Amino acid sequence: MTQKPTLLAAAAREQGNALPVWFMRQAGRSLPEYRAVREGTAMLDSCRRPEMVVEITMQPVRRHDVDAAIFFSDIMVPLAAAGVGLEIKAGVGPVITDPIRTAQQVHELPELHPEAIPDIAESIRGIRAELPADKALIGFAGAPFTLASYLVEGGPSKDYARTKALMAADPVLWDELCGKLARISATFLRVQVDAGAQAIQLFDSWAGSLAPMDYATRVLPHSGRVMAHVADVPRIHFGVGTGELLRLMSQAGTEVVGVDWRVPLDEASRRIGPLHAVQGNLDPALLTAPWEVIAERARDVIRAGAKAPGHIFNLGHGVPATADPDVLTRLVALVHEEGPALRAEAATR
């Protein structure tokens, strides 16, 4: 007798009053056991060692009792595996050895072959072997625009000026770049799904920096190609500051739209329409507030989410490194204990 993971039921808009919860970046620096395991290992290396990936992915599931494991990886992993020169600098983020400055560099961007990442499949299988049947494993990849922004800027950026200039000045070259990145993301996700990932989340972390027209014409089609490659599992689509893009993002081939804390979930669902579940959206910056404040805000999120046809509880962005893990554990318990009644009550209004 196995129970279908509630996360998958929510993605299918069939959760009833059950409310699944997980946290973006739940496997990471907020956990002392993570810091202990990672000690002395570079980020990109840690993502390629199946034993370590399984352990890190499982840590928050054991500790917090969340309803989903998110595959521990980094959005740069498939690029590095394809042969792009880069490193993850602590306190900075990804740094690209040769940022894209010429058309020739775009033409020469390497492909990612599944044979280059046998460890990814091995990690996924290892996680599934440990993960209880009522919890789901979510695969992970960065979306073409966000990957392109790192390749073009050379690292993190405040305004994405070079990326936007390329997109505007040379749409043909831009589409070639994003087409290649879409294939890399799609391969990375396909390997995960084939090995046992039961859902995927495409992170277009910085898409919210774009005007809707640019997103619609120059970004959405590429993300759509990634999504089409893994259409056999529920697909979650997330970015920060995407209030103006929520409906467009839902049209990429998406069952669940992730929403940051700026848009209440009932309003988000109104913009997206009745055919999609939503995920989110407690402000992670509030995790350092007193517990009663957090609890009240979490209840507000649950009530608003009950107005959507499906809801997966999450933060509005990743867990901050400074978050107290005990607060996250307590939050999971609140969602599980109070969620069903709050949902039932909200539904009758």
Next chain:
Amino acid sequence: MTQKPTLLAAAAREQGNALPVWFMRQAGRSLPEYRAVREGTAMLDSCRRPEMVVEITMQPVRRHDVDAAIFFSDIMVPLAAAGVGLEIKAGVGPVITDPIRTAQQVHELPELHPEAIPDIAESIRGIRAELPADKALIGFAGAPFTLASYLVEGGPSKDYARTKALMAADPVLWDELCGKLARISATFLRVQVDAGAQAIQLFDSWAGSLAPMDYATRVLPHSGRVMAHVADVPRIHFGVGTGELLRLMSQAGTEVVGVDWRVPLDEASRRIGPLHAVQGNLDPALLTAPWEVIAERARDVIRAGAKAPGHIFNLGHGVPATADPDVLTRLVALVHEEGPALRAEAATR
């Protein structure tokens, strides 16, 4: 025969097809003549020397023929003038000597007395003496939330976690803090208006990091108190990433709502309603794109702005330090030359 500045007509929703234009941070690092004048002078010092303030404020008016001068200052100037220990570190931003960590520090936050800033009035009078009659001088201040975020975080922040935690955990102390900051901002603006500023812009740069409910209850009332203090001139209200807050921001006592590039101006105006003009909103990251791309986007902004009851052309955020001043000059010419016809054409659709 003096002509009323078109910026004031636009704020009053009486501009017809004329289209005023200025740029946030037009007086600043993008201009070589600015860098020459500032050389060797610390930021906060430069804001307190009337001769320098007049020169810097006038530089972009002379060079670009923009329709408004924005008073050259820094949002930290009134805090420093009140006696708060801080410095502006190059490449970092404001750094507070003793970030607010206790209630006692809030109780002891000093007041700003007009007598502490006679130079501000002198600077304003100096600018008005040089500014042509068809151009408007816009006064400048930071809004209570944005000022509070610097005081509480100790400097620039990515997530405003301490600020949000204080707001949520101790609303009474938060309101005391923001009430004091509102008085400081109000005094700073009142001095400018009394000396001749013909409009003001309140910069709540980081308000877009807040959920709408928090903005409505804990931020808007304080910004409203600032606005009420200068209700005798048109008031522009601006923040970045404020798509979800536009209507609320319009309710602070505001004639013009500044909009960043994420929300098209016709949609922004729809959210705000017919009683307010809008300002914006070309993406400043596009200023490095080829001219034809910039021109086409500027025309899109003009067409969308024509659907609002009033429009002041601007960027969606400040001029980047790397911007080519010649592009800005060309952009002003485009707005002046093509704006009226584009507005007339858009109005007939």
